[in-house]
Amino acid sequence: MNPEITIGKRRIGPQHTPFVIPEIGINHEGDIGKARQMVRDAAGAGAECVKFQCHVIEDEMIPEAKKVIPGNAIESIYTIMERCSLSEDEDRSLKAYAESQGLIYLSTPFSRAAADRLEKMHVQAYKIGSGECNNYPLVEHIASFGKPVILSTGMNDLRSVRKSVDILEAAGVPYALMHCTSLYPTPYAKVRLGALPQLQKEFPHAILGLSDHSLGNYTCYAAVALGASILEKHFTSDKTWPGPDVPISITPQELTQLIQGSSAIHQALGGSKTILREEQPTIDFAYACVVTIKPIKKGERFTTDNIWVKRPGTGELKADLFKDILGKRAAKDIPKDIQLKKSHITS
Numbered sequence: 001m002n003p004e005i006t007i008g009k010r011r012i013g014p015q016h017t018p019f020v021i022p023e024i025g026i027n028h029e030g031d032i033g034k035a036r037q038m039v040r041d042a043a044g045a046g047a048e049c050v051k052f053q054c055h056v057i058e059d060e061m062i063p064e065a066k067k068v069i070p071g072n073a074i075e076s077i078y079t080i081m082e083r084c085s086l087s088e089d090e091d092r093s094l095k096a097y098a099e100s101q102g103l104i105y106l107s108t109p110f111s112r113a114a115a116d117r118l119e120k121m122h123v124q125a126y127k128i129g130s131g132e133c134n135n136y137p138l139v140e141h142i143a144s145f146g147k148p149v150i151l152s153t154g155m156n157d158l159r160s161v162r163k164s165v166d167i168l169e170a171a172g173v174p175y176a177l178m179h180c181t182s183l184y185p186t187p188y189a190k191v192r193l194g195a196l197p198q199l200q201k202e203f204p205h206a207i208l209g210l211s212d213h214s215l216g217n218y219t220c221y222a223a224v225a226l227g228a229s230i231l232e233k234h235f236t237s238d239k240t241w242p243g244p245d246v247p248i249s250i251t252p253q254e255l256t257q258l259i260q261g262s263s264a265i266h267q268a269l270g271g272s273k274t275i276l277r278e279e280q281p282t283i284d285f286a287y288a289c290v291v292t293i294k295p296i297k298k299g300e301r302f303t304t305d306n307i308w309v310k311r312p313g314t315g316e317l318k319a320d321l322f323k324d325i326l327g328k329r330a331a332k333d334i335p336k337d338i339q340l341k342k343s344h345i346t347s
Contacts, residue, residue, distance in 0.1 A: 003205050005148045005174035007125040008104050010048060012176070013207050013229050018262040021106065021127075021150075022235035022255055023051045026084035027243050032093070034241070035086075039098050041237045045255040049104035051127055051232070052094060055085035059113035072184035073244040080244065081110075088117055095121055106150075115142050123147070128164075130154030130180050130211070139164045143171035150230065152211045154180030158202055165203055176207035176230055179223075185248045186214040193219065196226040213248050217258045224265040231262055287313025289339050290322050296334045302326055307340065315339030 004013035012019045022042045028035035035052070042050050057078070065078040073080060086094070095105040108127040109115035115138065118126065125148040132138050133156045142149060149168055153161050161177065168175045179195045191214055200208055209230030210223035220231045234249035250258065275283075288309040296306050302325050309319035317325065317340050331346040338344075 003207050005125075005176060005207050007049075007106075007148055010104065014227065016229065017266055018224055018228065019049070019209075019230045020047065020255070020259050020262060021049055021051050021230065021232040022047050022250075023232055024235055025051070025053050025108075025245055026055075026080070027234065027236045027241065027245055027249060028084070029241070029243050030084045030086065032086070032090050034237070035090075035094055036097055038235060038237045039094065039101055039103065041252045042235060042255065043101040043103055045252040046259045047103060047255060049106055050098050050235075051106040051108065052086075052091070053084075053129075054091060054107045054109045054114040054118055055081045056111050056113040056117065057082055057085055060111040070184075070244060072247075091117065092121055095123070109138075109142065112138060112141055115145075119145050125150065128152065130156065130182050133164055134160040136163055136167060139167050140171075143168050143173050146171065146173055148174045148176075150176045150178060150209065152178040152180045152232075153199075154182035154211070158198075161199075162202070165206070169205070174207075176209050177203060178209040178211040178230060178232060179228075180211040181213060184213050184245070186212070188214055188219065191219045193222055193226055196223060196228060200227055215248065217250065217254060217261065220258055221261055221265055224262050225269065231258065233258065283313050285312050287311070288319040289313060289315030290317045290319065290325055291315070291340065292334050292336050292338045295336050296330045298330055298332050300330050302328055302330065302345070316341045 002013060002015055004011055024035060024038045039050050061078055066076045068077050069075065070077055098105040104124060106125060106127050107118055107123060108129045109118050126142050127150045128139060128142060130152040133151060133153050151164060177199050179199060181190050181192065183190055196208055207229050208227050210220060210228045211232040212219050234245045235255060236246050236249040239246060239251060288311050290307055291310045292306060293308045294306040309322050325345060328345050328347055331344055334344055
């Protein structure tokens, strides 16, 4: 089975180069100028898309959220999102700007109003964050749009993921499941890449991905080898900028490395342990063949004193046949330093 989803003209799945999502998210801190710079820098780094977050505060949170401080921040989630949320006009301008740079615009809605805003903007697909993986009313609402969904699964077990998958499959929308650990940063020992084959076994119709919060690109590279077709990392133009997600974000240079490295790893996957036709030139010089190390008279037996194995590999009898030849007799006189042939040998 080779599942596949398509976002715009981009086909995503095991048969295709990994789809790398640089998540600008809220790293702009509400500054539209910073947001545009990150779009430019992502495009310059070779990205195919950028992803933002869509926050409509009054539909997303109640004032009680002012008392809740995320583990990677020093102020409440309400304060952070109030400062970082963008207006509908700003979201529209960023979508247009990203598309002018040749990028697919993606965004994560955190409420029904945010999803409706993105639908009015005609986004091509939806990203659902880990916190909404078990927000089944919102998942159902987004699925009703009939567009591809990329669903992160941090903070959720297979049971709760299954409920969202059932919603997506009932709606008939193509979907991807992103393994994720919602720790910022995620210690490498907590990344748990073993979840990828587990998700593939449980949800064989899903495209797999990794939404990664560990430092650097290491775990993303490993995820490709384990079947990830989508890689998501927080992204920033400048690591000195403020923001709770900036410390775990990759830079433009690291984004280029991730795009090129994941593509290289994907190309290297598959195959079997066979000899390639293209290896023949190397075989010609690297293999050893059975050769004479002394002049041998007709009728003389072949022994370790008069034959051995040496390069090049262009001879008729390769080194693996050496022991088969020992004890047999020469069919004719053979000079020293000659590659043996079948015609040289008689029993």
